[in-house]
Amino acid sequence: MTSILLSLVILLFSFLIPILISSSHVQNPELAVQEVNRKINASIARRNLGYLSCGSGNPIDDCWRCDTNWENNRKRLADCAIGFGKNAIGGRDGKIYVVDDASDDDPVTPKPGTLRHAVIQDEPLWIIFAGDMVIKLKEELIMNSFKTIDGRGASVHIAGGPCITIQYVTNVIIHGIHIHDCKQGGNAMVRDSPRHYGWRTISDGDGVSIFGGSQVWVDHCSLSNCKDGLIDAIHGSTAITISNNYMTHHDKVMLLGHSDSYTDDKNMQVTIAFNHFGEGLVQRMPRCRLGYFHVVNNDYTHWEMYAIGGSANPTINSQGNRFVAPDDRFSKEVTKHEDAPESEWQNWNWRSEGDMMVNGAFFTATGAGASSSYARASSLSARPSSLVASITSGSGALDCKKGSPC
Structure with missing residues (x-):
């Protein structure tokens, strides 16, 4: 020691x-x-x-994907996060829990071996799956703190019912899951810990809902076609990284910030990195309020209304992304300043640095641009936008085989 x-x-x-x-030169x-x-x-x-290091240029993937023994080194993933959610350790310090039952018959008294039984436990758990399964949840899956849901090695779909809720908890990792066709739930009793269950009102129908959560990392998931958002973070949530995901076929993709008047969201910090925003998307990639949002090395290949927008003076730092504008019947503007006159939003601090604009795409930058707040709050360094296609080529849930690199 x-x-x-x-x-x-x-x-x-x-x-x-x-x-x-050299302190005499430091002001x-x-x-x-x-x-x-x-x-x-x-x-x-x-x-x-x-x-x-595999040298792919994707620092998360280079940290673990070339390990042929990844199955026995699963928890190493928790040391590979970057950005504002880099300290999310999930269930790293706990036991492995194997889900071998895809049912969800009773949200108040879940059976051992089910995903719901795993996520409500008090102790840290690293949750894996015995094989391929489709889990149709009866009600929201309400996470407890210090949990990792790790879908590597199986094809795991959470679909057709309510989906994942991370509410007032911390240290959650969601990795390698297909999340789609999520519905509203509620007006029902749901358990959130071994000691407590309570009445849930109608949910929004998000794929992943982060409500007052912190230290959250959503990585290598495939998300599409949910009732409300694919990933929403509201009510004072912060310290979040959303990375390596593949998002398709959805309208309001990602909301970050509850409302213009909910000032607790001014402390929100979110990193959005290495994601592929693909076909069939309309808007909110993301839509931001009040906080600080680092959008770095993502591939945007479709939007109908806009890609990045916001209201209530959020700080948006867009670096090294590739924006491929859709054809002429859709908007080519990347940005949308909402719910304020131009005399107000022209002072919002939105900048584009090193972004690649393709097929007429354009980003309306506003505010001070190179203010020192960017230097202090940036969550990771951007790679050149020319590398985005390769960096994001493995986005979404991976087909990992035992004994081979993912």
């Missing part, structure tokens, strides 16, 4: 001393501290990712 602490001290001073020596001491933290984090990241 002493040697580890000594190494950390040496590492800290190796970064700090050059900055202190803002905060920047010096940020630079130290940046270099330490970068060094740690290189050590964590180095021995499994």
Whole structure:
């Protein structure tokens, strides 16, 4: 332990001393501290990712996908997150729970072996599946904290009923699941822990609903055709990463922020990275309110109304994305400033840096653009937009086979 602490001290001073020596040239001491933290984090990241790096340019996938023994190293995934949800560990520190029963007959007294029984437990759990299954939930699947739903190695569909709710809990990872055709639920009793169940009113019908949740990571899921949003985050939710997902055939794709007047959402921070927004999408990729949203290295190949929009003065940092405008009967504008006159929204801080605009696509940037708030809040570094097609080529739920890289 002493040697580890000594190494950390040496590492800290190796970064700090050059900055202190040149302190006469640093006008803002905060920047010096940020630079130290940046270099330490970068060094740690290189050590964590180095021995499994596949060189794809996708830092999440490079962290684990080339491991032929991924099935026995499942929990390594929890160390591969990036962005604002990078600290979501899910069920990393708990046991493996195998779902072998696709039924959901009783939302109040779920049977052991079902997905609902797994997610309501109090202890951390890493939840996997015994085989391919379609789970039609009777009511919302209300998650408890410190859970990972890991669909790798099976084709797992949550479809045809209410879907996933992450409400006032923390440290949740959803990975490798097909989530589609989600319906409204409610006016029913539903259990959310071994000790508590309660009355649920009518739900919205989201694929994944994050309500007052934090440290949430949704990665490599395929989502489509839900009643309301594919992924919505509202009511003070924050520390969220939405990455490597494939989204298709839906109208209102992603809402981030409850309402213009719900000011608790001003602290929301969401990273949207390496996703493919594909065919049949209309709007809200995402629609933002009040908080800070880093949209980085995504591939947008279809939208009918707009791709990225918002109201109530959100900060939107779009970097290294590829926007392929649809044909002439649809809008070619990427952005939509909503619910305010131009004299107001022209001051909102929206910028586009290194984005690729194809087939007439255009981004209406507003506000200060290069303000220091971007430098402080950016959640990861963007790769060149020319690499987006390859970075996102594996988006959505993966077909992982035992003994082979995913």
